Amino acid sequence: MKSAKNGEYTEEMRYIAKKEGVDIEKLRRAVAKGHVVILRNTKHNVEPVGVGSGLRVKVNANIGTSMDIVNVEAEVRKAKIAKKYGADTIMDLSTGGNLPEIRHRIMKEVPMVIGTVPIYEAAWQMLERKKAIVEMSEDDMFNAVESHLRDGVDFLTIHVGVTREAVEKMKKHPRVVGTVSRGGTFHAAWILHNDKENPFYENYDYLLELLAEYDATISLGDGLRPGGLPDATDFLQIHELYTIGRLVKRAREKGVQAMVEGPGHIPIDQIEANVKMAKIATDNAPFYVLGPLVTDIASGYDHITAAIGGAIAAKAGADFLCYVTPAEHLALPNEEEVKLGVIATRIAAHAVNLTRFEDEYKWDYEMSKARASLRWDEQLNLSIDKENAIKIRKERYPHSPQVCTMCGEFCAIKILRDYLNEGKE
Ligand code: SF4
Numbered sequence: 001m002k003s004a005k006n007g008e009y010t011e012e013m014r015y016i017a018k019k020e021g022v023d024i025e026k027l028r029r030a031v032a033k034g035h036v037v038i039l040r041n042t043k044h045n046v047e048p049v050g051v052g053s054g055l056r057v058k059v060n061a062n063i064g065t066s067m068d069i070v071n072v073e074a075e076v077r078k079a080k081i082a083k084k085y086g087a088d089t090i091m092d093l094s095t096g097g098n099l100p101e102i103r104h105r106i107m108k109e110v111p112m113v114i115g116t117v118p119i120y121e122a123a124w125q126m127l128e129r130k131k132a133i134v135e136m137s138e139d140d141m142f143n144a145v146e147s148h149l150r151d152g153v154d155f156l157t158i159h160v161g162v163t164r165e166a167v168e169k170m171k172k173h174p175r176v177v178g179t180v181s182r183g184g185t186f187h188a189a190w191i192l193h194n195d196k197e198n199p200f201y202e203n204y205d206y207l208l209e210l211l212a213e214y215d216a217t218i219s220l221g222d223g224l225r226p227g228g229l230p231d232a233t234d235f236l237q238i239h240e241l242y243t244i245g246r247l248v249k250r251a252r253e254k255g256v257q258a259m260v261e262g263p264g265h266i267p268i269d270q271i272e273a274n275v276k277m278a279k280i281a282t283d284n285a286p287f288y289v290l291g292p293l294v295t296d297i298a299s300g301y302d303h304i305t306a307a308i309g310g311a312i313a314a315k316a317g318a319d320f321l322c323y324v325t326p327a328e329h330l331a332l333p334n335e336e337e338v339k340l341g342v343i344a345t346r347i348a349a350h351a352v353n354l355t356r357f358e359d360e361y362k363w364d365y366e367m368s369k370a371r372a373s374l375r376w377d378e379q380l381n382l383s384i385d386k387e388n389a390i391k392i393r394k395e396r397y398p399h400s401p402q403v404c405t406m407c408g409e410f411c412a413i414k415i416l417r418d419y420l421n422e423g424k425e
Helices: 012-020 024-033 072-086 099-109 119-130 137-150 165-173 184-196 204-214 234-254 268-281 303-314 335-353 358-372 376-380 384-394 411-423
Strands: 038-039 049-052 059-061 089-092 114-116 155-158 219-220 258-262 285-288 319-321
Touching: 012 024, 012 038, 012 049, 012 184, 024 038, 038 099, 038 219, 059 072, 059 335, 072 089, 072 099, 089 099, 099 114, 099 119, 099 137, 114 119, 119 137, 119 155, 119 184, 137 155, 137 204, 137 358, 165 184, 165 234, 204 219, 204 234, 219 234, 234 258, 234 268, 268 285, 268 303, 285 303, 303 319, 303 335, 335 358, 358 376, 376 384
Parallel strands: 059 089, 059 319, 089 114, 114 155, 155 219, 219 258, 258 285, 285 319
Antiparallel strands: 038 049
16 A cells, blocks of 8 residues: 555556456555555465455455364365355454464465454464453454464454444444344453453554554454344444544555455345445445345345345445355355355356456356357356356256257247248358
């Protein structure tokens, strides 16, 4: 960001401008203003990812262990699946097992931009020491941040906006679902237990200095995001958003890249307003949404719920979509569920990207031409999940290779094509 402000083009800017097919001067200006962030820690040898205005909508996949299921090999495989199916970034949200070891392993085996929530590690360490999470010291919190930065984590979710004032307001503004962010809850409980301000808020300038040293991006976590439709766009959510807006400004003044996390569970008719409000409150900071989920009743299918919300949010200006898997609200996702989550969210992102980028639209155009010509190999190759498309066609193969078993001899494309071409030869 400092280079961008000085009018310089960095290696990362050149890479992203080329990859995305955007003008480098426009990109530089957007980075200088904080409207685009370039995700890459200086210690991490990965291809950077740009997020924000004028760039393609990106997709993140969350992986990581839980207290109940600790299988590092499976998490590494999930990260590989996320990469294979086109996620731009992963977040390691592990809470069970040896957290630093898991992170190192994933980063070693799967070279891609990675985000984490360091407060999880501070909380895990307390449990390892047989202490209560709220007993963690300010040093414990900052040590966790520093160790993630040293490891090369590219973006860190930190819930700086969960302030003492916000916690006071929580008492006066009860919710149906309450607080669903783990990090947000840790901070709120810590503030109440210790009767002190959130250390990351109190020492925000120091936090920014640490981030600046590694050119890591702060992802300002929405600790008070709504966890159900009845709590959407409520006072607590918006109050936190405006605190985050001020934090973005301070980060930019220090040359630290900042993006903003958003909800959550939002009714479909409130998504656009939420995105616009976030962009206004944060002076167009890159906006990273979880879903949003447009209904609360789709357990087992929340990858679809989130993709619907994600497409609408992206159309309204959200820059970064965090996937949701079919296991959301039910269990830690397995490998197949990670795949389904990534594909659903990629479809949402692509649906918007194709309206903005010629090469993304070309993909659809080529598919349309292949369908019109009944060129099946090409259609299968162009499918977002080629293996699945091949499997379905093979399982229910038609009597004639030109058509498919949906209509067979009634194939509209074939009938019309045969008549149009009659007598041409
Ligand atoms: S058989 Fe029906 S569904 Fe299949 S390609 Fe022809 S028109 Fe399309």
